[in-house]
Amino acid sequence: xxxxxxxxxMDSYExxxxxxxxxxxxxxxxxxxxxxxxFPSQGPRxxxxxxxxxxxxxxxxLFIPADRKSSTLSLPRxxxxxxxxxxxxxxxxxxxDGLTFGKGTHLIIQP
Amino acid sequence: DGGITQxxxxxxxxxxxxxxxxxxxxLNHDAMYWYRxxxxxxxxLIYYSQIVNDFQKGDIAEGYSVSREKKESFPLTVTSAQKNxxxxxxxxxxxxxxxxxxxxxxxxxxxx
Numbered sequence: 001x002x003x004x005x006x007x008x009x010m011d012s013y014e015x016x017x018x019x020x021x022x023x024x025x026x027x028x029x030x031x032x033x034x035x036x037x038x039f040p041s042q043g044p045r046x047x048x049x050x051x052x053x054x055x056x057x058x059x060x061x062l063f064i065p066a067d068r069k070s071s072t073l074s075l076p077r078x079x080x081x082x083x084x085x086x087x088x089x090x091x092x093x094x095x096x097d098g099l100t101f102g103k104g105t106h107l108i109i110q111p
Numbered sequence: 112d113g114g115i116t117q118x119x120x121x122x123x124x125x126x127x128x129x130x131x132x133x134x135x136x137x138l139n140h141d142a143m144y145w146y147r148x149x150x151x152x153x154x155x156l157i158y159y160s161q162i163v164n165d166f167q168k169g170d171i172a173e174g175y176s177v178s179r180e181k182k183e184s185f186p187l188t189v190t191s192a193q194k195n196x197x198x199x200x201x202x203x204x205x206x207x208x209x210x211x212x213x214x215x216x217x218x219x220x221x222x223x
Binding site for chain 2: 032034041042043044045046049087091098099100101102103104
């Protein structure tokens with residue numbers, strides 16, 4: 001499985017756009033990039049998944065450059081409720097063998 | 112409502128005792144998983160099952176056991192052989208072929 005590197009923590013303010021970058025230099029050709037969000041004492045929640053270029057849903061956008069060695073999760077106009085840990089995962093599609101979670105990025109949103 | 116339930120939410124046990132954590136899903140998912148999370152850490156895979164009556168060890172299976180007798184249920188037993196069992200345990204499921212795993216609310220196990 002490709003190893004991922006994310007910032008340990010980030011701070012921002014309500015109403016701002018937040019970008020969290022994940023490095024995955026050893027990503028394989030058939031690997032997908034998936035992001036999860038976790039609140040304290042809860043299970044993680046799927047946010048978005050992509051393979052290349054840009055993916056957007058009602059919650060976030062995911063930007064993946066052509067070399068796929070990094071990816072950026074973009075959260076538009078964050079609110080206090082977006083304070084959580086965000087995990088970047090890289091692995092082959094299908095997820096049948098389970099997921100590998102690193103320590104994630106602790107995002108703190110201030111008023 | 113469809114979802115995954117775990118019980119109990121908090122569990123205390125004495126050293127040397129086995130304990131079983133429950134996980135039930137009504138999402139009709141084939142695959143189910145157990146993860147362990149320690150404070151400030153990511154999730155680590157304990158066991159997973161892609162089909163009834165079959166399961167595989169994850170990264171940290173030692174000291175744990177599972178069964179998958181029904182599609183809806185995937186109980187985890189923490190045995191006395193697990194040296195440091197105090198942790199937050201999460202159960203998840205997904206459709207085979209999908210990376211979107213659905214997680215339960217978790218069980219926090221404390222060994223006294």
